[in-house]
Amino acid sequence: MTASDTHRAVEAVWRIESARLIAGLTRMVRDVGLAEELAQDALVTALEQWPETGIPDKPGGWLMATAKRRAVDHFRRQERFARKLEELGRELRIRQEAAAPDSEEALDDDMGDDLLRLVFMACHPVLSTDARVALTLRVLCGLTTEEIARAFLTSDRTIAQRIVRAKRTLTREQVAFEVPQGPELAERLSSVLEIIYLVFNEGYAATAGDDWMRPSLCEEALRLGRVLAELVPKEPEVHGLVALMEIQASRSRARTGPSGEPVLLLDQNRALWDRLLIRRGFAALARTEEIEGEPGPYTLQAAIAACHARARTPEDTDWVRITELYAALARLAPSPVVELNRAVALAMAYGPEVGLELVDALTLEPTLEKYHLLPSVRGDLLAKLGRLGEARAEFGRAAALTRNGRERKLLLGRAEACGPGR
Numbered sequence: 523m524t525a526s527d528t529h530r531a532v533e534a535v536w537r538i539e540s541a542r543l544i545a546g547l548t549r550m551v552r553d554v555g556l557a558e559e560l561a562q563d564a565l566v567t568a569l570e571q572w573p574e575t576g577i578p579d580k581p582g583g584w585l586m587a588t589a590k591r592r593a594v595d596h597f598r599r600q601e602r603f604a605r606k607l608e609e610l611g612r613e614l615r616i617r618q619e620a621a622a623p624d625s626e627e628a629l630d631d632d633m634g635d636d637l638l639r640l641v642f643m644a645c646h647p648v649l650s651t652d653a654r655v656a657l658t659l660r661v662l663c664g665l666t667t668e669e670i671a672r673a674f675l676t677s678d679r680t681i682a683q684r685i686v687r688a689k690r691t692l693t694r695e696q697v698a699f700e701v702p703q704g705p706e707l708a709e710r711l712s713s714v715l716e717i718i719y720l721v722f723n724e725g726y727a728a729t730a731g732d733d734w735m736r737p738s739l740c741e742e743a744l745r746l747g748r749v750l751a752e753l754v755p756k757e758p759e760v761h762g763l764v765a766l767m768e769i770q771a772s773r774s775r776a777r778t779g780p781s782g783e784p785v786l787l788l789d790q791n792r793a794l795w796d797r798l799l800i801r802r803g804f805a806a807l808a809r810t811e812e813i814e815g816e817p818g819p820y821t822l823q824a825a826i827a828a829c830h831a832r833a834r835t836p837e838d839t840d841w842v843r844i845t846e847l848y849a850a851l852a853r854l855a856p857s858p859v860v861e862l863n864r865a866v867a868l869a870m871a872y873g874p875e876v877g878l879e880l881v882d883a884l885t886l887e888p889t890l891e892k893y894h895l896l897p898s899v900r901g902d903l904l905a906k907l908g909r910l911g912e913a914r915a916e917f918g919r920a921a922a923l924t925r926n927g928r929e930r931k932l933l934l935g936r937a938e939a940c941g942p943g944r
Contacts, residue, residue: 762821768803
């Protein structure tokens with residue numbers, strides 16, 4: 523194996539092992555920033571040694587043992603941590619060799635609890651939403667600062683500062699490395715799911731830039747969701763979110779044309795939809811039904827996505843059922859955006875006049891004043907009613923509001939298709 527092959531293998535191992543490695547180290551040192559530094563030191567050591575010694579049979583265990591030795595060195599230099607040094611030294615003596623038979627198994631034994639604690643720690647409400655997103659992508663998904671900055675169209679320095687501040691805040695506020703209990707668990711789990719879905723949505727429909735999609739973000743959010751579903755198997759909304767992301771991700775190949783242009787849902791070639799991801803989504807949705815209780819917002823959205831996935835053609839879509847699901851979602855988690863989506867479903871089920879009535883009412887909603895999808899939906903309904911001049915104006919307004927270059931071009935094309943303005 524060449525040095526470049528080894529480096530690629532090391533990078534692959536890091537992407538797989540980094541989250542649980544950092545989680546295990548955080549449990550020991552109680553500082554996510556220090557844990558990441560120790561893990562990075564172990565990675566550097568692997569990059570230096572593995573090209574000569576070869577990749578160990580159990581690379582995750584090797585990295586953990588190496589990071590633990592770094593931790594011992596660190597605490598040896600800090601006299602006030604003498605007790606922690608003794609604890610770490612005792613554990614290290616038990617698992618002295620990097621490739622000891624039980625090193626990987628021991629890592630696996632602790633991984634579940636530690637990784638779950640790290641998820642809740644990275645998504646703690648003491649951090650801003652931007653900080654939670656950046657830290658989650660960094661320590662849980664293993665993305666580099668450059669990858670995160672590129673995904674969100676900001677500078678490397680901004681992301682690096684955001685991550686550093688997040689780590690310092692967690693340390694300063696002495697955020698416990700634990701899974702919260704009771705009412706706090708539900709509140710914090712909601713925050714965790716919100717961050718995962720925010721990351722997924724940024725990949726599924728980029729808010730700005732020249733790319734319609736950023737698949738790597740969808741993949742990382744899905745991976746994290748799947749892990750979380752196995753760590754908390756009795757939480758229905760976790761499975762609901764996974765189901766929603768699986769089914770939405772199944773459309774990825776059909777959502778862009780040959781030149782990267784957006785392709786709307788009803789115009790997509792459904793033969794390109796990934797049936798494996800759809801089946802996985804259906805399976806996750808079925809798991810929510812096995813758990814007692816009323817369906818939550820993510821489960822309801824997944825059920826809506828499932829209606830689309832079951833339809834072989836747009837005409838086969840059960841729009842009446844979708845309107846019912848949106849009505850339930852509006853009762854459970856009311857928002858103007860949900861109402862806008864419900865308006866689309868009503869228009870498809872009962873005619874554009876019905877949908878337009880609700881959309882017209884939403885034009886008075888202040889929170890949607892700069893939301894480009896409101897004039898986009900209104901333009902679509904007006905076009906279906908033959909009111910092309912008004913539709914053209916709405917598509918133009920939507921194009922002016924969007925920050926995504928691909929979407930702007932699509933909306934301007936729809937405006938042009940309405941004919942000359944009057």
